[in-house]
Amino acid sequence: MANLSRNKNDKRLVEFLQRIFDRIPVGLYRTTPEGRIIHANLALARMLGYESVEDLKSRDLEIEGYEPSYPRKDFKERIEREGSIHGLDARWRRTDGTFVDVREYAEAVRDGSGKVVFYDGAVEDVTEFKNAEKTIMEREREYRSLSGMFRLLADNMQDMLWAKDLQGRYLFANRALCERILNASDTSEPIGKTDMYFAERERGAHPEDPEWHTFGEICAGSDAEALRVKGPCQFEEFGNAQGQSLFLDVRKAPLVDEGGDIIGVVGSAREVSREKELESEQRRSRKELEKAYQRLRSTQESTLRVMAKLVETRDPYTSGHQGRVALLAVAIAREMGLDEETREVLRVASLVHDIGKLRIPIEILSKPGHLAPMEMELIKEHSRAGAEIISEIRFFHPVDEIILQHHERLDGSGYPRGLSDEQILIEARILAVADVVEAMSADRPYRPSMGVDVALEEIRSRSGRLFDPEVVRVCCQLFESGRFGF
Incomplete structure (x- = not known):
């Protein structure tokens, strides 16, 4: 009898493992x-x-x-x-x-x-991942092409262009600067060197004329002034370069990184004596640079849209969900007084917050009934999967962390890491509320729309426990005042 019972149990175990x-x-x-x-x-x-x-x-x-x-x-x-x-x-x-x-x-x-x-x-x-990867690589090629265009444009300008670090060492110098001021062999020679290096080299080559080159000290002084005022500056600089007198109209400004920290100085200069002749070229140059910048922004935006569309092709029942969530999240952030950079990061994260669903089987995404526990665990992996996908795209950082956290809850009951309170980024707390409100207000394969009023009551009832109270307050205020609606 014991053997018979054990055989039945073994059979059930085998059947269970086969189902899995x-x-x-x-x-x-x-x-x-x-x-x-x-x-x-x-x-x-x-x-x-x-x-x-x-x-x-x-x-x-x-x-x-x-x-x-x-x-x-x-x-x-x-x-x-x-x-x-x-x-x-x-x-x-x-x-x-x-x-x-x-x-x-x-x-x-x-x-x-x-x-x-x-x-x-x-x-x-990984077919869909490879297709998305191919799209991203195409965008990267476009970006590299724009970079090459900028170098070509910069090296064909009559204006002198440059960028330096905080120690005055050149990070970038165009051909006009190398030829007219530095007497450098090519545009790569100045990299890592200072104005004083070239001034002393030129004076050393012409000891009979101590005034052969005087722009080293002049340039260093105006760099320091631009850093002191922490903003754009204009200078009229007169001096000698390669034994010739030059009168330059110079513009300089601090160079800042993505975090807003000053890391150097960027500048441009032109000979005032030829100002009228060069004004037209400068306008054209600025217009071309603006076009290049707009093309880059357009390319970046297109990448976002493509990634969002990839999710919608997998989960057509939530078509438009990410876009609507982005609108609400940005509106909440603006009402809370968050700065433009933070709002833009939040907008990007919202537009692709469900990108991880690309790794979820489509039959689970479109299932009309309630999900089984194992299916729900797979669904919960989409935030981690999305963060992994986005982390490979350097431009989008720190969007990956916001996506990873958008299902975390204040009391630690969320996923995937069970974060709580201030461990959760403010952007993720805003995205969490916007995500829930939009999802409850829209139709789903397993239920009709519950309506905005029910959604607002839901976040109110869980304010302080699951959702950030200030985010909930602002969200409800936006809808109830009529300043926002789907």
């Missing part, structure tokens, strides 16, 4: 070294276009598993040599002849004699 095996969204397999599939789950079968695991088992990976540019023999040689494979990007052939981008993790299983008898592995479909 088949429901995991990642493809799992066990194959022989020759490419015969012994075990696989339903996710792998469907990933490759098969209706069932049994159909998949008829496949010979040795012959038809991989894209020709990455044959299975390369996989075998590597796993035999290293014993395991972690995060190998490859392309597998589907039944219809198309290819799916995958990331593969595998391990060689050996018998007692050390002979490899199986390969156990997991395969993740």
